[in-house]
Amino acid sequence: MLEGFHAVKHALRFGGELLGIWTADPVELEALRQRLAPDLQIQAGVVDAAELKLVVPRAQVVAVAARPAQPDPDTVLAGPGHVVLLEDPRHLGNLGAAIRVAAAAGAAGVMTTGRQDPWHPDALRGSAGLHFALPVHHLRAVRTGERELVALDPAGDPMAPGELPAAAVLAFGTERDGLSDELLAAATRRIALPMSPGVSSLNLATAVAATLYALKLAAA
Numbered sequence: 083m084l085e086g087f088h089a090v091k092h093a094l095r096f097g098g099e100l101l102g103i104w105t106a107d108p109v110e111l112e113a114l115r116q117r118l119a120p121d122l123q124i125q126a127g128v129v130d131a132a133e134l135k136l137v138v139p140r141a142q143v144v145a146v147a148a149r150p151a152q153p154d155p156d157t158v159l160a161g162p163g164h165v166v167l168l169e170d171p172r173h174l175g176n177l178g179a180a181i182r183v184a185a186a187a188g189a190a191g192v193m194t195t196g197r198q199d200p201w202h203p204d205a206l207r208g209s210a211g212l213h214f215a216l217p218v219h220h221l222r223a224v225r226t227g228e229r230e231l232v233a234l235d236p237a238g239d240p241m242a243p244g245e246l247p248a249a250a251v252l253a254f255g256t257e258r259d260g261l262s263d264e265l266l267a268a269a270t271r272r273i274a275l276p277m278s279p280g281v282s283s284l285n286l287a288t289a290v291a292a293t294l295y296a297l298k299l300a301a302a
């Protein structure tokens with residue numbers, strides 16, 4: 083389920099198969115389309131505002147999309163660009179925000195482990211529908227292919243972006259506990275984003291954003 087105009091816009095723009103779109107305010111939807119997505123055609127059914135609010139309290143437009151088939155994770159790992167690995171992320175909004183910045187920064191894909199489904203509607207809301215812009219996999223176990231596994235850890239060595247490989251698996255830990263001992267042991271490097279004295283860590287999605295953009299700008 084896609085909640086909100088931006089999620090619907092991005093799903094359409096990146097080739098999502100939308101099975102239905104509904105709004106209670108077709109005039110407002112058309113105004114948004116003209117202002118923010120003139121490249122797209124949006125055909126929405128009209129529903130009662132109170133009924134729509136029961137399904138999606140925060141959005142004026144809702145859609146249902148088919149979950150897209152994903153390329154094999156090994157194919158993604160064999161290609162160019164960094165892969166973001168989120169180890170057991172708990173907060174779906176955070177998970178979605180990490181996917182959003184991964185898409186924006188041109189990452190090759192996002193892989194998650196643990197209890198949360200990265201395609202949960204709340205994660206799609208957090209990504210503004212940018213799940214459709216890159217491969218997003220939910221794995222039973224960490225896979226790295228031939229890549230280096232780089233652990234992002236506040237207790238690691240200071241990051242030197244120019245020294246990292248161009249196509250690594252960049253691993254980020256859970257919001258409360260960070261990366262598992264198992265993952266830290268498997269990583270070839272353990273690196274930290276610099277922080278001011280007294281600050282213990284960054285928010286998960288913020289750490290993904292800072293890392294990807296530090297690497298992107300260093301490579302430019």
Ligand SMILES: C[S@@+](CC[C@H](N)C(=O)[O-])C[C@H]1O[C@@H](n2cnc3c(N)ncnc32)[C@H](O)[C@@H]1O
Binds near residue numbers: 260285
């Ligand atoms: C909220 S933090 C977890 C905090 C946890 N108490 C710890 O010490 O790792 C979530 C994830 O963001 C990443 N992260 C946060 N701040 C970071 C930093 N300064 N350098 C590198 N990674 C960071 C790490 O991958 C971390 O596991």
